[in-house]
Amino acid sequence: MADNAVEAEGIVKRFGSTVALDGVDLGVEEGTVLGLLGPNGAGKTTMVRVLATLLRPDSGTASVFGRDVISRATEVRGLIALTGQFAAIDELLTGRENLRMFGQLFRLDRREASRRADELLERFDLADAADRQARTYSGGMRRRLDLASSLLTKPPMLFLDEPTTGLDPRSRNQIWEVIRELVREGTTLLLTTQYLEEADQLTDRIAVIDHGQVIAQGTGDELKDSVGGQMISVRLANPWDRERAIESLTRLGCGTPEPSELVRELTLSAPEDGIAMIEAAAHALRESGIAVSDIALRRPTLDDVFLTLTGAPATGDGAGPDTGEFAEAESEAAGARR
Amino acid sequence: MIAQLGWTLRDGYIVAGRNMRHFIRQPQLLLFSTVQPIMFVLLFSYVFGGAIGGSLPAGVSYKDFLLPGILIQSTAFRATQTAIGLSEDMKRGVIDRFRSMPMARSAVLAGRTLADLVRTIIVIGIMLAVGYAIGFRFEQGPLSAIASILVVAAFGFALSWIFAYVGLIAKGPEAAQSAGFVAIFPLVFASSIFVPVDTMPSWLQSIADVSPVTATADTARALAIGGDVWSSLWQVLVWVIGILIVFVPLCVRKYRRLQ
Numbered sequence: 001m002a003d004n005a006v007e008a009e010g011i012v013k014r015f016g017s018t019v020a021l022d023g024v025d026l027g028v029e030e031g032t033v034l035g036l037l038g039p040n041g042a043g044k045t046t047m048v049r050v051l052a053t054l055l056r057p058d059s060g061t062a063s064v065f066g067r068d069v070i071s072r073a074t075e076v077r078g079l080i081a082l083t084g085q086f087a088a089i090d091e092l093l094t095g096r097e098n099l100r101m102f103g104q105l106f107r108l109d110r111r112e113a114s115r116r117a118d119e120l121l122e123r124f125d126l127a128d129a130a131d132r133q134a135r136t137y138s139g140g141m142r143r144r145l146d147l148a149s150s151l152l153t154k155p156p157m158l159f160l161d162e163p164t165t166g167l168d169p170r171s172r173n174q175i176w177e178v179i180r181e182l183v184r185e186g187t188t189l190l191l192t193t194q195y196l197e198e199a200d201q202l203t204d205r206i207a208v209i210d211h212g213q214v215i216a217q218g219t220g221d222e223l224k225d226s227v228g229g230q231m232i233s234v235r236l237a238n239p240w241d242r243e244r245a246i247e248s249l250t251r252l253g254c255g256t257p258e259p260s261e262l263v264r265e266l267t268l269s270a271p272e273d274g275i276a277m278i279e280a281a282a283h284a285l286r287e288s289g290i291a292v293s294d295i296a297l298r299r300p301t302l303d304d305v306f307l308t309l310t311g312a313p314a315t316g317d318g319a320g321p322d323t324g325e326f327a328e329a330e331s332e333a334a335g336a337r338r
Numbered sequence: 339m340i341a342q343l344g345w346t347l348r349d350g351y352i353v354a355g356r357n358m359r360h361f362i363r364q365p366q367l368l369l370f371s372t373v374q375p376i377m378f379v380l381l382f383s384y385v386f387g388g389a390i391g392g393s394l395p396a397g398v399s400y401k402d403f404l405l406p407g408i409l410i411q412s413t414a415f416r417a418t419q420t421a422i423g424l425s426e427d428m429k430r431g432v433i434d435r436f437r438s439m440p441m442a443r444s445a446v447l448a449g450r451t452l453a454d455l456v457r458t459i460i461v462i463g464i465m466l467a468v469g470y471a472i473g474f475r476f477e478q479g480p481l482s483a484i485a486s487i488l489v490v491a492a493f494g495f496a497l498s499w500i501f502a503y504v505g506l507i508a509k510g511p512e513a514a515q516s517a518g519f520v521a522i523f524p525l526v527f528a529s530s531i532f533v534p535v536d537t538m539p540s541w542l543q544s545i546a547d548v549s550p551v552t553a554t555a556d557t558a559r560a561l562a563i564g565g566d567v568w569s570s571l572w573q574v575l576v577w578v579i580g581i582l583i584v585f586v587p588l589c590v591r592k593y594r595r596l597q
Contacts, residue, residue, distance in 0.1 A: 015597075052438045055597055078440040088431035090356065092363045097356075104352050105441045107345075133363065149435065 005030040005157050005188040006051060011060035013046055013212075020046040021057070022212035028205075033179075033189040035203030037196070037302075039310060043212040044192035045085060048161045051190070052082040064157055081150035082159045089145050091135035095126050098134060098145060103152045113152070120148040125174070140171030147178060158182065160191040164198060176202060196302035206302075210310045220302060227300040227308050230274040232281055236264045237291035248288040252280055267304065270297070346442035353436075353449025354456070357423065361457055371419075371457075375412040375465045382408060382532065383472060393537050398563065405474040406558035407531035409465055409490045410551060413458050414526050417497035418518030420454050424505030425514040428596070437596065444590045451498040458494045462487055477563050486561035489574055493554040496581040503585055506592045530555045550577040 006028040013021040021043045028034040036044050049055040051062055053073040062069045064076045089098050096117055103113030121130045124144040129137065134145060143163070150158060163179070164172040179202055183189060193199050199206050200220050208216040208223070216223060234257075236245055242263060249257045249268055257266040270277035274297045285292055361368060387400040394403055424447075427433045436446050466474075466487075476483035501518055508514035528542055529535075529551035535543050546552050553573035560567040 049434075054434060054437055056595065074440060077438060080438065082435065082438040084431055084434055086431045088435040090432055091430070092360045093356065097359070101352060101356055102435070102439070105349060105436070105439055105445075107440060 003030050004028060006034075006062070006064055006190060008047075008051065008062040009060055011047065011050055011057045011062060013043075013050060013055065013057050019212050021050070023060070024209070024212065024214055026207060026214065028188055028190050030188050031183075031186055032204040033183055033191065033202055035199035035206045036190060036192040036209055037194070037199045037206050037306075038192070038209035039194060039306075042209045044194075044209060045161055046212075047209070048082070048084075048159050048190065048192060052080060052159050053077055054082075079155055080157045080159060081153070081155040083143075083147050083150045083161065083163060085162045085165065089134050089142060089149060092133060094131050094133055095121060095137070095141075095145050096130040099148060099152065102149045106153045108152065116152050120151060124148045124178070140167055140174070143167060143171065143175065144178075147175065151182075154185075155187070157188045158190070160189065162192055162194070164193070164195070196306065200302055208305070208309055215309050216305070223302065223305045224300045227269060227304050230270045230277075231298050231300045231304055232268045232270050232274070232278050233294075233296050233298060234266045234268070234281065234285070234292060235262075235294035236266070237293045239263045241290045242266070244288055245285065245290050248284045248290070249281060252277070252284060264293075267307075269300070269304075269308075342442075346445055346448070349442045349445030350448035350452060353445050354453040355449075357450055357453030358456060360423075361453070371416070372461065372464055374415075375408070375461055376468050378408055378412065379405070379465055379468050380472070386532070390533055393534055395534075399473070401469070401472060401474045402477075402563045403534075403559065404532065405466075405469045406486060406490070406562045407529075407555045409462050409487075410493065410555050410558065411526050411531050412461060412465060413490055413494035414497055414522050414551065416454065416458050416461065417494055417501050418504075418515065418522055419457075419501075420450055420498040421501035421505035421508060421514040421518050422511050423454070424450055424502055425508055425511040428506075429510060433596070437593075443594055444586070447499075447502050447586075447589050447593060451495060451502060454498050455491060455495045459487070459491055462490060478561060482561045486558045489554060489557050489561065489571070492578050493550065493574060496578040496585075499582060499585040499589060502589045503592065506589060506596070525549065525551055530559075550574065553577065 004027045006026065008024060008026040011021050011024040011026075012019070024043070024047055026034070026036075026047070036047060038044050046055065050057050051064065051069060053069050053076050056070060065079055067075045067079070069076050090101070093101065099117035099120055100110075100113050103116050104110060106113075108116060118127075121127045124147070126141060126144060126148070129141060134142065137145065147160075147163065160179070164175050167175065176198075179189065179191070183202075191198075191202065203220070205217065205219055206223060207214050216226065218226070234245065234249070236242060245266060246257055249266065252268075257268045268277075268281065278295065278297050282292075282295055285295075382404055383401050387404070390403075391400045394400060424433075427446075433446065476486070501514075504517050504521075505514050508517055528538075528546050529549045530546060531551060535546045535552060538546060550573070553570045554577075556565075556570035557567060557574050559565065560570065
């Protein structure tokens with residue numbers, strides 16, 4: 001497709017014996033937002049680093065606006081900006097100095113860099129703190145300065161690696177607002193997130209990545225539909241009824257109920273007639289003498305998609321058995337110095 | 339090609355400016371990196387001066403002998419800062435941002451080593467002021483004095499590039515620092531910086547004789563207080579140029595391929 005801003009095919013990247021990316025195909029249509037959604041350690045950061053020319057893949061090809069990220073890396077760098085997981089700003093410089101420096105390094109002349117710096121400080125609500133060293137900034141302010149540093153030249157393609165991880169709700173909303181604005185201005189975005197809500201709110205398409213592979217792709221709605229038409233969630237009055245409840249619901253012939261984080265909650269997909277299904281479920285539970293505190297029919301959430309696809313809940317700390325995003329970044333950082 | 343070089347210089351200059359600001363913004367670092375060389379000048383002059391003075395050629399005072407050498411010691415120790423600084427940048431993610439930007443690949447490294455060169459020259463100035471206060475004098479005129487300082491600075495600049503490489507491959511600032519000191523201590527002490535080489539055991543003499551530190555110390559000393567300059571100057575030039583030819587491309591290559 002010619003109108004894809006980002007194209008990646010069969011990207012493989014290993015760190016020692018760890019396979020971080022195991023043949024990733026990805027496309028981001030120009031002017032849209034792709035969310036790269038995955039649990040901790042799934043390979044999101046590695047993928048972004050490959051696309052942002054920071055990391056050479058072991059195999060596979062990737063291009064940004066038709067320019068190969070390896071052979072035409074310099075051109076690619078002129079078209080992209082990257083805001084990483086950890087605010088990559090200079091702590092000893094003031095906010096204004098940071099922006100002026102990055103502006104000049106983005107090849108703006110001195111005056112233009114100053115002008116853009118002032119503009120962005122204003123826009124990101126940092127004008128009052130502009131002449132303070134960045135090390136005195138709060139987490140939210142750092143992230144805003146980091147994002148501002150990426151926007152100095154209004155690059156047509158932006159990579160945001162977990163732009164809101166660790167932020168309080170107010171700062172998160174500010175970042176979301178900026179992202180929406182950028183999209184309105186026509187910027188193409190690839191953002192990684194482990195928050196389903198964020199993917200749901202901000203992205204046009206979502207690619208779910210796990211263990212270095214894209215396991216599903218589509219719009220939020222398509223992904224939700226793929227799980228099945230509707231979901232029935234059952235809340236047990238007594239957690240010890242869990243095993244028996246699973247047994248009796250399985251007998252309905254719609255697969256095994258998915259466990260959720262809560263011991264007392266079970267989720268069952270209802271591919272066809274939801275009403276009939278909830279009736280059958282209620283009946284089966286009553287037959288078995290299982291007390292229920294709540295039973296409801298609802299549309300699947302991205303949580304359900306995640307659960308179905310990866311077999312592990314997506315949000316929350318310590319999700320999944322693997323090493324965690326921080327460990328991933330750490331091992332990459334260690335790899336960098338090998 | 340020329341335009342490319344222009345951008346490289348401009349980017350390097352901007353990064354160097356940033357690194358200079360870092361130096362000013364860390365008053366503690368500024369203080370200790372100034373106090374340490376002064377301390378060395380005073381300690382070596384007064385503690386070892388009496389003992390070592392006897393083994394010097396007739397008519398040479400230990401202060402005159404020591405000062406050009408201790409400039410090199412200080413410069414060599416400073417060069418390890420290049421490794422630490424780069425390593426800290428990598429840890430903080432700033433290098434990632436630089437690498438994702440359309441700037442010259444060598445600019446971050448050149449900016450770092452150039453800023454370190456400026457710092458080195460400032461520290462040399464401070465040490466010379468202290469040296470003059472305790473009785474050291476350049477005896478070969480102002481041009482030789484400047485040449486003496488330039489020789490030391492050039493050697494420091496070359497060392498900076500070696501340590502830039504150490505910084506790029508070390509796993510974190512602490513590792514970079516330890517690696518730096520392990521390399522620099524024997525190099526500095528097994529040389530003619532503090533004592534005449536002929537007072538050492540013969541196996542050590544043979545090492546010290548070929549050391550670039552000895553060549554630099556001998557040249558700086560000859561330019562400061564008199565003696566044969568050319569016999570050691572050509573060695574310094576070979577070392578400095580050789581180190582740069584090897585390490586500049588090596589560093590840029592490593593920087594390109596950081597993971």
